[in-house]
Amino acid sequence: MSTQTNNQSLIERLFGVGAHFGFKKSRRHPSVTPFLFGTKEGNDIFNLEQTSELINVASSVVKEAAMNGKTILFVGTKTEVVENVKAAAIKAEMPYVVNRWIGGMITNLSEIKKRIFRMEELVREQESGELERKYTKKERLLLGRELTKLNHNFFGISKMTKTPDIMVVVDPRHDAIAIKEAQFMNIPVIGIMSSDCNVKDVT
Secondary structure (H helix, E strand, O other): OOHHHHHHHHHHHHHHOOOOEEEEHHHOOHHHHHHEEEEEOOEEEEOHHHHHHHHHHHHHHHHHHHHOOOOEEEEOOOOOOHHHHHHHHHHHOOOEEOOOOOOOOOOOHHHHHHHHHHHHHHHHHHHHOHHHHHOOHHHHHHHHHHHHHHHHHHHHHOOOOOOOOEEEEEOOOOOHHHHHHHHHOOOOEEEEOOOOOOHHHOO
């Protein structure tokens, strides 16, 4: 199948899921204007030819990074994207953040690793039965709550041993703190965004 045919197929799929629709023109960030086809009934409409080309470029970057053993961190904490982001990361065997972004997740990774170590320690004690032997019922209840919170916040990055080489962020505007940390650490960002986002926030 030719590149042109593949691209046309991608455009059709994007159109089929409504990927061409942006937000109301009044919410438009000026930086997205070059990527728009126009407006319809007050809503921004993306140029899907440009969109498909950018998707192909991003896909190539991600594939090459994965083949070279790079770490790609997937981020998407909006409720409607959580399951898809998590599934994509697990399929790629990469770390992910789909709950609240905790400040310092990449700018203060050494401290985050301490929390992950604590989480893993509690899991080991729970699985070995040590929690039952060492602690009272009230203490076990408190430790259980602690473990639940740690799992919620850090399970997706528990195997991330170093600062990620690339981040894929769904809605950079929503996860602005993650974007700021990536910029501070000079980590390239691939963003999936709508017309209210600042294109300059991503690489």
